[in-house]
Amino acid sequence: MAFPDIQSFMRLLEERGELLRVSAPVSRDLEITEVADRLVKKGGPAVLFENVKGSDFPLVIGMLGTRERVALSLGVQDLDDLAAKVNHLIDLKGAGGMRGMLGNVGKLRDAMNLPPRRVGSAPVQEVVWRGDEVDLGKIPVLKCWPLDGGPFVTLPLVITKDPETGEKNMGMYRMQVMSKNTTGMHWQRHKTGTKHLEKAKARGERLEVAVAIGGDPALIYAATAPLPPIPGLNEFALAGYLRGERYPVVKGVTVDLEVPANAEFILEGYVDPHEDWVMEGPFGDHTGFYTLPDLYPLFHVTAVTMRKNPVYPATIVGRPPMEDAFLIEASERLFLPAAQLILPEIMDYHMPPAGVAHNLVVVSIKKTYPGQAYKVANGLFGLGQMMFAKVIVVVDEDVKVNDMGAVWRMITQRAQPGRDTLTTRGPIDVLDHSSRGWGYGGKLIIDATTKRPEEIGSGVSSRDEQADDVAVELFEPHAAADLPGFEGVLDQRQTPDGYWIVTLNKTRAGQARDLAEAFAAHPAAAGIRHLLICDELTDAGNIQDVWWTILNNIDAERDVWHVGDLLAWDGARKLPEEGFVREWPPKIVMDQGVVDRVDALWHVWGLPERWR
The missing domain is CATH 3.40.1670.10 (UbiD C-terminal domain-like)
Structure with a gap:
């Protein structure tokens, strides 16, 4: 199923009770984030905020906030059907004579939907701002989290072209609004946009850039997909295959780039590779921690095109689960x-x-x-x-x-x-x-x-083990105060399947290793296979919070080691005294004042109590 644009998908969601409208005023500064965060974590609906303070444009968020809505957006009954769809395409029959070859006709017809289709005019170019008319402040770009360096475009489809080969690329890179006509461009070193910029620099050229906001769900998804580096396979091609029809594109009004004809907004401009980079961030990122400030290229917006009545789509990232x-x-x-x-x-x-x-x-x-x-x-x-x-x-x-x-x-x-x-x-x-x-x-x-x-018997452990599953002993919890040498342990929990979880206020180098050594030698270690050491901000009773913290806070070679039959994971913060020279970022936490304000306004916005 191909959706003509994002607004058609929104209408379908509303018909199904999966999108709510809020007509009362709401701030783009943190308030929308707090609402969206609550809804996605509870499996709630998307929201169309029709009255965003300081902007004439409505904002929609959370459209892809459940597994079912993502499947709907991609035209399948269930996400598992995507694998079957790809298997159908790649399982081409090469044997069986003419009959076998004829069996490929339907699949080849699907593949023909890959190249985009150029159109002469497009809804996204109904209104054009040029030069001094450009003012990104009029668009309801969100400030998502309290320590963010400013408002960020969070759902941008950034389009560039290889200066040498002409190969097109679309990626989703966050963009901090720096002024009325500039943003940061968060191109990391391994991203295709960075490679295009380096080639433009070698040729002494600016790199033209177009940023689509909106389009349809298939294109938004395609911009996030880890496509293999196959010539001719790009995000427009993937979206065309998922839609079952070629993707409509139109030439930009000021850049020589093809842009999605059905987008809500297009930001056109350039990045000058010879220009000094600018400090971007901090930003509350998908890791659930803040990405600290760093230098990135500056994107100059020379034109903004849009529909007559556009909707600004946004998302937030942060502590999982998120959209x-x-x-x-x-x-x-x-x-x-x-x-x-x-x-x-x-x-x-x-x-x-x-x-x-x-x-x-x-x-x-x-x-x-x-x-x-x-x-x-x-x-x-x-x-x-x-x-x-x-x-x-x-x-x-x-x-x-x-x-x-x-x-x-x-x-x-x-x-x-x-x-x-x-x-x-x-x-x-x-x-x-x-x-x-x-x-x-x-x-x-x-x-x-x-x-x-x-x-069996091929490792470093002296413990004998049979080929069958090992029986894990059950044991009674021990209070942290009863265990000698456990300096800095604030909370602890043991599980019957072999994990001992502690939250540790780490104040000195080697503290986590000392804890592991002491625990491995203690009777409480009987039946334990993994010691999970978390920072002091972790909820030891929430296994998702525990693993999120552990996995974010380890360098696996440095911070995971075995002590006898015990595997210790040091997921506490790393100290300069331990040789960690970089600044350790804070976890994302919403300001309590914003939480209280959203609680007070929940009924004013007409949002259901069950999602509060």
């Missing part, structure tokens, strides 16, 4: 067949919200020989953006990868610390604040598959 978790799940389903082509033993994989995409990947395999778990994990590290994965857990095919309770149990039952864990190094997401270097750090593979005879 981006469902876009990540769509990518999981869409690219599963491609991963299986390269690693056919893969049965399924999942990137849970607590891992904020790259921090944790769970993969199930059909295991037929020893060492296969490591073969698959290392293969995944070499696949596109999977190179940024920090922890990969491999389980047997009988384990549901999205049942994290079952996954954690399999880790304690089938993965012996030291023998079935392996650390390595590689590229890390540049937004990762805990890695040893910018974009470089440690990785961890956990083999939680059933062991074959050749794999």
Whole structure:
């Protein structure tokens, strides 16, 4: 199903009771974030704010805030259907004579929907601001979190063209509004936009840029998808395939770039590669922590085009789960067949919200020989953006990868610390604040598959283990005060499946290691396989908060180690005395004053009490 534009999708959501309208005034400064954060975490509806203070344009948020709405937006009954759709396309028949070739006709017709379709005029060019008319302050760009450096465009589709090859690219890179006609351009070192900018600099040219805001859901999703570097395969092509028809594009009014004809707004302009970069941030990012200020290129807006009655679509990122978790799940389903082509033993994989995409990947395999778990994990590290994965857990095919309770149990039952864990190094997401270097750090593979005879006794642990699952002892909780040498422990919780969770106020170097050594030697360690050390702001009773903190705060090679049969994870903040030279960022927390104000205005906005 192809939606003509974002507004048609909004109308369908409203018909289904999945979109609410708020006509009372609302501030774009933090208030909308607080509402949207509550709704997405409770599976609530999208919201159209019709009266945003300081702007004549309405704002919609949360359109893709559930798994079901993402599936609806992409024209499938369920996100699992995306894998079947891709399998249908790539499983071309080459045998069987004429009959076999004729079986490909329908698939080739689907593939013909890939190239975009140029149109002569477009709704997005009904109104044009040029030169001094450009004023980004008139658009209801959100300030999302209290420590943000300013308002950020959070759902931009940034379009560039390779100066040498003409290959097009679209990506979603946050854009901090710096003035009425400039923004930051958050192009990280590995992004295609950065490569285009470097080529433009070598040629002594400016790089033309167009930023679409809106379009339709398929294009918004496509801008987030980790496409492989195949010539001719770009985000417009993916959106065309998902829509089942070629994507309509129109030439920009001031730039030589094709832009989506059905967008709500287009920002046209350039980045000058010879210009000094500007300080951008902080920004409350998808990791749930603030990305600290850094230097990035400046985007100059020379024209803004729009519909006569546009709607500004936005999203927020922050502590999971957020709207981006469902876009990540769509990518999981869409690219599963491609991963299986390269690693056919893969049965399924999942990137849970607590891992904020790259921090944790769970993969199930059909295991037929020893060492296969490591073969698959290392293969995944070499696949596109999977190179940024920090922890990969491999389980047997009988384990549901999205049942994290079952996954954690399999880790304690089938993965012996030291023998079935392996650390390595590689590229890390540049937004990762805990890695040893910018974009470089440690990785961890956990083999939680059933062991074959050749794999038993091959590790460093002295403990004997049978090929069958290991029985994990149950035990009574011990109060932290009863355990000697546990300096700085504020809270603790033990689970019957082998995890001991502590929150630690770390005040000196080596404190976490001392804790692990003391605990491993204590009777309370009986039955424990993993010691999870969290920072003092973690809720020890909330396993999602625990794993989100741990996975964000570790460099796997530096901060995960085994002490006998115990695997210790140091997810507390890192100190300068421990050799950590970068500034440690704060976790995202909304101002209490904003929380109280939203509570007071909830009924004024007409929002249902059950979502409050």
